[in-house]
């Protein structure tokens with residue numbers, strides 16, 4: 239890893255750690271009662287704050303703000319679900335001492351999300367947990383997801399591709415350094431991104447089923463997901 243690649247990794251990882259869900263939102267998961275309504279409202283608050291965190295994090299990706307403005311929006315809208323599932327997988331797998339994990343799982347299971355989406359979601363969380371990613375890998379993988387050139391409405395795909403390749407190069411080298419006994423680790427990481435795309439299709443249906451039962455979303459979630 240070259241000096242400038244180390245600098246790039248540091249910028250991205252620091253930004254990733256700096257922009258986290260506010261503790262008060264995470265703490266709420268433990269307090270209030272368990273009605274489906276209450277759980278749904280908590281998840282809405284969690285998802286909204288995760289999107290806000292995503293926007294702030296993305297602004298720190300070197301080169302992102304130099305992209306065409308409309309392409310920046312297209313990348314954010316196109317990657318929000320995947321970045322959110324990646325982030326919530328990491329929150330979920332961080333065995334917090336106070337057992338947030340079970341509570342969060344309980345709330346997700348009892349929030350009006352139908353079983354057909356719950357299963358793939360928790361399978362994904364498990365498959366992310368099994369990777370035991372270091373925080374740099376988490377930050378870089380999320381960045382690779384955001385910088386996906388073939389999102390809908392991206393005009394200058396080349397410019398996005400150049401940025402993504404830079405990050406992929408650092409991530410590949412980092413994986414070799416962090417997991418020397420596992421040469422195919424980098425490929426496994428990228429395989430998770432494919433699983434993420436499947437999840438985002440489930441997510442769209444999840445939103446539609448919530449809308450059906452006139453569940454209220456926040457303006458930010460409506461805007462980022464065109465609901």
Ligand SMILES: Nc1ccc(C(=O)O[C@H]2C[C@H]3CC[C@@H]2C3)cc1
Nearest residue numbers: 281282284285326346454455459
């Ligand atoms: N009104 C909404 C509430 C929650 C979501 C959502 O995607 O929730 C995400 C947070 C974690 C639990 C389900 C997914 C992952 C979307 C709209």
